[in-house]
Amino acid sequence: MSLPVSVLDLVAMHPGEPAGAAIARSVDLAHHVEQWGYRRFWLAEHHSIEGLACSATAVLIGHIAAATKTMRIGSGGIMLPNHAPLVVAEQFGTLEALYPGRIDLGLGRAPGGDFHTMRALRRDLGQSGDDFTALLEELRTYLSPGISGQAVKAIPGQGSRVPITLLGSSDFSARLAASLGLPFAFAAHFAPEMLLHSSHLYRSLFHPSDVLERPWLMIGVQIIASDTDAEARRLFTTSQRRFLRLIRNQPVELLPPVDSLDVIDHPWNALEKAAVESRLSAAIIGSENTVKAGLEKLVAETGADEVIAVTDTWDHEARLDSYRRLAKIAAGIETGMLAGTDPIRG
Numbered sequence: 007m008s009l010p011v012s013v014l015d016l017v018a019m020h021p022g023e024p025a026g027a028a029i030a031r032s033v034d035l036a037h038h039v040e041q042w043g044y045r046r047f048w049l050a051e052h053h054s055i056e057g058l059a060c061s062a063t064a065v066l067i068g069h070i071a072a073a074t075k076t077m078r079i080g081s082g083g084i085m086l087p088n089h090a091p092l093v094v095a096e097q098f099g100t101l102e103a104l105y106p107g108r109i110d111l112g113l114g115r116a117p118g119g120d121f122h123t124m125r126a127l128r129r130d131l132g133q134s135g136d137d138f139t140a141l142l143e144e145l146r147t148y149l150s151p152g153i154s155g156q157a158v159k160a161i162p163g164q165g166s167r168v169p170i171t172l173l174g175s176s177d178f179s180a181r182l183a184a185s186l187g188l189p190f191a192f193a194a195h196f197a198p199e200m201l202l203h204s205s206h207l208y209r210s211l212f213h214p215s216d217v218l219e220r221p222w223l224m225i226g227v228q229i230i231a232s233d234t235d236a237e238a239r240r241l242f243t244t245s246q247r248r249f250l251r252l253i254r255n256q257p258v259e260l261l262p263p264v265d266s267l268d269v270i271d272h273p274w275n276a277l278e279k280a281a282v283e284s285r286l287s288a289a290i291i292g293s294e295n296t297v298k299a300g301l302e303k304l305v306a307e308t309g310a311d312e313v314i315a316v317t318d319t320w321d322h323e324a325r326l327d328s329y330r331r332l333a334k335i336a337a338g339i340e341t342g343m344l345a346g347t348d349p350i351r352g
Contacts, residue, residue: 048082056257080110095148099163187215198288
């Protein structure tokens, strides 16, 4: 079986453009990657971040699902502590009713915003994420068949069995996913430090469940494929500029690529450069041969069953070109797994 590849989209905007334009690009991207054989198209949840139009994640999932036919559409992820589990179950139960067998529910436990955003979301500001396991259990109850005496039910949602994947950038979700027999997606696209450790833990601690017989490890990673290594690195400066602006608490819209961040109007200093390079150290950037070698190394080191590519470029055509190249590259990487239906569906 060739390496499955998927997309994680943050619905990034250009400076000064309306959100609708960025959403239209996401729809166009989904049309293309579906044709190229991508397994799933996930949308992130971020709040109060200028430059990203992905805050109403469930709404976007419905919009993308309506514009596609076969590809699985889902969240990468919904930040569960931001929401009442019942509401999440109702939203995704409704999406599953509209698009049967095509909806994924990826869950994270980070806030997806700062202190003020947490307050605006009406979160309990004393939350530390320690209640994530209880919230997850409540949510799973609403998505499972109802039980006798159950006082509250998700309608739609009850019995829908919308497949859940746990997301994380540390070993907490890796351990929890392993103990519950759920798929696990590691966020190496912005926090690669514990990638190898968490991947090993998930595989070594995994307990089979009625959802999965064996582990299913997904790795989110920044990828840009282009004609040459040099051109891919130039395109990648758009992502580097985003993270630099995030560090500086500035809007994170897509900005044009440059030859180096040493030559922008306000170049990075040594500490900023180290921080950006650390966050993006798992990125696979280069020609098709370079990207193929990087993917093979990632699979060999982590045992990844699927790669979720994060590709943001200033030019939409360059982004499409990268995803097209990635589909061709992944088709030539054998994983040794048996072909068949998506194991996350269960």
